[in-house]
Amino acid sequence: MISVNEAKDLIKNNLPSPKTTTILLENALNYVLAEDIYSTINIPSFRQSSKDGYAILHQDIANNNFEIVGEQPAGISKNYEIKPNQAIRIFTGAPLPKNADTIVMQEYTVVDNNQMSITGAKFSLGSDVREIGSEIAIGELALKQRTQLQASSIGFLAMLGITEIKVYNKPKISLIITGNELAARGTQLIEGQIYESNSIMLSNAIQGTINETPKIVFAEDNLETLKSVIDNTLKQSDLIILTGGVSVGDYDYVKKACEEIGIDTIFHRVKQKPGKPLYFGKIGNKIIFGLPGNPASSLSCYYIYLQNFLLDFAKMPLTTTIKLPLGKSYTKSGSLTHFLKAKIVNGKVFPLTAQESFRLSSFAIADALIILPETKENFEENEIVEVITLSN
Numbered sequence: 001m002i003s004v005n006e007a008k009d010l011i012k013n014n015l016p017s018p019k020t021t022t023i024l025l026e027n028a029l030n031y032v033l034a035e036d037i038y039s040t041i042n043i044p045s046f047r048q049s050s051k052d053g054y055a056i057l058h059q060d061i062a063n064n065n066f067e068i069v070g071e072q073p074a075g076i077s078k079n080y081e082i083k084p085n086q087a088i089r090i091f092t093g094a095p096l097p098k099n100a101d102t103i104v105m106q107e108y109t110v111v112d113n114n115q116m117s118i119t120g121a122k123f124s125l126g127s128d129v130r131e132i133g134s135e136i137a138i139g140e141l142a143l144k145q146r147t148q149l150q151a152s153s154i155g156f157l158a159m160l161g162i163t164e165i166k167v168y169n170k171p172k173i174s175l176i177i178t179g180n181e182l183a184a185r186g187t188q189l190i191e192g193q194i195y196e197s198n199s200i201m202l203s204n205a206i207q208g209t210i211n212e213t214p215k216i217v218f219a220e221d222n223l224e225t226l227k228s229v230i231d232n233t234l235k236q237s238d239l240i241i242l243t244g245g246v247s248v249g250d251y252d253y254v255k256k257a258c259e260e261i262g263i264d265t266i267f268h269r270v271k272q273k274p275g276k277p278l279y280f281g282k283i284g285n286k287i288i289f290g291l292p293g294n295p296a297s298s299l300s301c302y303y304i305y306l307q308n309f310l311l312d313f314a315k316m317p318l319t320t321t322i323k324l325p326l327g328k329s330y331t332k333s334g335s336l337t338h339f340l341k342a343k344i345v346n347g348k349v350f351p352l353t354a355q356e357s358f359r360l361s362s363f364a365i366a367d368a369l370i371i372l373p374e375t376k377e378n379f380e381e382n383e384i385v386e387v388i389t390l391s392n
């Protein structure tokens with residue numbers, strides 16, 4: 001059995017090399033840019049007013065007696081040219097008359113018929129004029145490679161007129177759910193059956209991390225069936241996540257099935273609780289995680305290993321652990337790293353009851369997993385511990 005840190009290192013070292021794809025800007029939320037984006041236009045591309053008011057020549061302020069000779073709304077330029085002591089009525093975003101150099105906000109003017117004068121404010125040369133390229137000029141770097149796209153950065157790229165961008169692929173994921181005892185919600189349970197819950201839980205965890213929905217496939221606890229399901233699923237996936245069947249029981253076929261179809265086992269079993277039977281394998285550039293069937297074990301393994309694997313695959317920023325004082329003392333045996341479902345209250349982290357792997361009631365209200373290292377047994381109240389925060 002390997003340690004948690006060895007398992008993390010092996011997963012990181014086997015991360016497939018990044019692939020990129022070109023997508024429409026409409027679909028870009030959360031993707032990470034795989035290219036630097038340079039502007040091909042000036043923004044603004046014409047001299048623009050940033051206020052509703054009057055376009056003037058600054059030199060005429062001393063005289064302060066303007067004749068309003070035209071109106072320029074936002075839209076197509078009327079190509080006005082102003083003569084001394086003239087003003088053009090103008091609106092926010094409208095193109096400036098060719099030679100205008102200053103905008104006077106309408107709140108600081110008095111208008112009588114077509115005569116305008118300025119009251120109560122000083123306007124410097126160029127005030128409220130948006131110069132060409134003042135936001136970004138042709139050839140300037142707009143966004144760097146590795147920028148994760150959010151509403152604001154997508155809006156910025158739209159301002160540049162961009163329709164498509166090159167991004168890092170997110171993984172194509174298949175969840176293979178094993179277990180003959182599993183029944184679908186909405187059906188009547190027969191004695192010995194339980195409702196299947198890992199698929200919806202992990203699918204939601206994946207959506208919360210990378211905004212992707214995995215394909216869900218069910219497989220019987222039967223070696224030949226499992227081999228053919230894994231083999232077929234591999235063709236359409238970058239990553240397969242299996243649940244169940246990774247322990248040592250007579251019906252635990254995951255490792256055997258993987259190996260018989262040529263998947264290399266990178267590791268099986270980690271010195272941790274829950275999640276000890278975790279399996280990790282690779283074939284070509286495809287990755288296989290075998291998560292334990294117990295719901296709390298599979299979700300713990302998701303947060304400990306898979307969450308950052310998915311983020312790293314898509315080149316999204318990784319999650320990091322934080323350090324907090326323990327809310328109450330805790331004792332464990334000294335051979336496994338423990339991950340405790342916990343709640344953060346007033347800056348301290350409190351282990352919850354119901355830590356067993358088959359239970360989800362504590363996970364359902366937890367906002368953190370406390371990491372208690374392998375060899376240590378006793379943890380005092382207020383001792384600083386490492387914590388994974390749970391965001392979804």
Ligand SMILES: Nc1nc2c(c(=O)[nH]1)N[C@H]1C(S)=C(S)[C@@H](COP(=O)(O)OP(=O)(O)OC[C@H]3O[C@@H](n4cnc5c(N)ncnc54)[C@H](O)[C@@H]3O)O[C@H]1N2
Nearest residue numbers: 179196197198244245246247252276291292293294295297
């Ligand atoms: N003799 C030993 N037995 C077990 C060991 C061991 O070391 N020696 N390890 C235990 C640990 S730790 C875990 S964790 C489990 C993992 O078992 P498997 O991954 O083989 O999972 P299953 O046996 O298929 O199922 C375990 C448990 O989880 C329930 N389950 C499975 N899939 C689902 C699902 N999709 N939705 C809801 N619940 C599910 C299943 O009914 C079982 O109760 O092995 C221990 N045993």
Ligand code: MOO
Nearest residue numbers: 274275276297357
């Ligand atoms: O490792 Mo198992 O996940 O303890 O129940």
